[in-house]
Amino acid sequence: MKTKAILLSLMLITAFGSKTLAQEKCATLGSLFIEPAKAKNYEGALPHYDKLVAECPTYSMATYQYAEKMFKYFIKQGDNSKIAELDKVYNLRMQYYPAKTKEGELMMKMAQVKYDNEMGTKMEQFNNFDAAFKKDEDEFTSPKSLYTYFSLAVDLYNAGEKPIDDVFDLYDVVIQKIEKEEGKLASALTQLLDKQEAGTKLSSKEERKLNAYEKNLSAYGTVKGSVDGKLGQLADCPNLIPLYEKDFDNKKDDINWLRRAAGRLSAKDCDTPLFFKLVQQLHNLEPSAKSAYYLGKLADKDGDSSTALDYYNQSAELETNPGDKAKVYYSIAENFRKKGSYGKARSYYMKMVEVKPSAGIAYLKIANMIAKSANSCGGTVFEKRAIYWKAAEYADRAARVDGSIAGNARSTASAYRERAPQKSDIFTEGMAGKTITFSCWVGGSVRVPSL
Incomplete structure (x- = not known):
């Protein structure tokens, strides 16, 4: 019994000692890489990276965070061979720290790096962004990447590699995404502005947040304008009208197609009998907030503001999408403003802000x-x-x-x-x-x- 106890003790001591030695080794390797990387001495950090991830891949998440910065630095210096290394960093992080890693965000970052460095065809680049967006739309928040994603779709259309309908559909998706992010930022910003205007001094942390919200809102605003500019003449009335006239007879029973067509013609204020046909058909097939809104716009154009207001109010009651509800409130507010009913107009402008900060x-x-x-x-x-x-x-x-x-x-x-x-x-x-x-x-x- 004594012999067995002694042997067990020796085994435990050996195992504990080995574990301690391994930990010490990883700490040393980690320090050799992380300390110079933290100081942005990437040339000094690079020689220690491969050994660290090979022998101690779970030493620290900081390994992959600093590795990302390091390889991006070398890529920016013109070393495109490091793009593959950066891809490996992202894969290792997803493998060893899945709970702390947003895969869609990393896919988006990698897609942007490949695009910036002209890797692959435009279709391959587009597919990289498309896969990232579809993997996790919530984490696809970079204004630059949202623009690149859409810009590539337009380029592919111009090259004859994508149909125009795909470009229009993606435009709707990207604009909706931008407005969703703007809404979240503006809502948080408004709370701080209200607090500030009430005479309460913001803390230093709140001041930093306020500045960040404003900076990011400005970035999204710029990108929205760039997306509209990229779409350019493709979505102008002279292009939209013949496109939808050509397809109307074949698509007139397709509610989704009618919604999209009416929405785009409405957004561009295209003056065409086709718009009336689309709206009437849409309202016949499926009376809804959208069709009521479009009928309101038609009544407005005819100078019948009273009928327009009735339709707009119907639309506001039926609409559930915040962005679209905001458009309805805006139309109602404009209706009252043009009549000189400023008090009523303000109440609807403020309703618009409530649903779209x-x-x-x-x-x-x-x-x-x-x-x-x-x-x-x-x-x-x-x-x-x-x-x-x-x-x-x-x-x-x-x-x-x-x-x-x-x-x-x-x-x-x-x-x-x-x-x-x-x-x-x-x-x-x-x-x-x-x-x-x-x-x-x-x-x-x-x-x-x-x-």
Whole structure:
């Protein structure tokens, strides 16, 4: 019994010792690679990488995080042989750290690297992005990659390798994805802006978040414009109308085709009898929020704003998609704005923002209505001009939540502030630091700047 106990003890000591030695070895190998990589000394880190992943592949996730940065550095320096190495890094990370790895995101990153370095045909490059998007759409969030994905589809159409319908379908998908990401960012940004405007000081962490949200919204706004620009004349009315006229008789019982065709003609405001035929057929086959919305647009074009409003309200009640519901609210708001019913228009612009927080155009329209009401809001010249401060606040918010109109919105805000009372006016009237309340439809108040 004593002999067996001694042997067991020796075995445990040996096993423990071996494990300790292995851990020490991995720690040494890890340090040799990670420390120089952390300092961006990639030439010093590279010689130790292969031995580390061969002998200690599960030493640390940091191994693969720094390896990604290292190989991207060498690729940027022009060493395309490292592209295959980067691909291996992603595969190893997925193999050894699956719970901490988003496969779709890595596929997207790899697709972008191959595209940037002109690896493969355009079709192969497109298929790489397509596979990544379909693997995990939620993680496909890079504005640059979203643009590249769509841009390749247009290039393939121009080369005769993709049908135009595929390009249009992908356009819808990419724009919807961009607007989804904008919505999430704008919603988070709005919460911080509301907190800030209520007089609560943001923490340093919240300030960083606010700046990041604005930066990312600006990037998505730029990409949305680039996607529209890439689609260019392909989706102009002179191309769309003959395309859908040609297919109408064969597709008139295909509800999905009718929806897409009517949607694209509507988005481009194509003035054609075909639009009426599409909408009527769609409404006959499947009365819906979409068909009611299109009938509203037709009534608007005919100058029948009352009928248009009825259709828009029907559409708003039936619509479940936030982006499409926002379009309906926008149309209703525009209907009231054109009639001069600014208070009602504002309520629908704000409904639009509730379902689509990144709808900066709603804030900008409100800003313009407020500015146009200057002469009817306030008892004195000073008070009437003070309304421009309120208009500028709305224009500022438009710029912050919607990168696609930020430049125009900031210019508008600046122009309105120039029309507001200046320092000399504030001093002469003795209004510094006072609050002015508006009793007209605008409501609310502004605080006059202190001198």
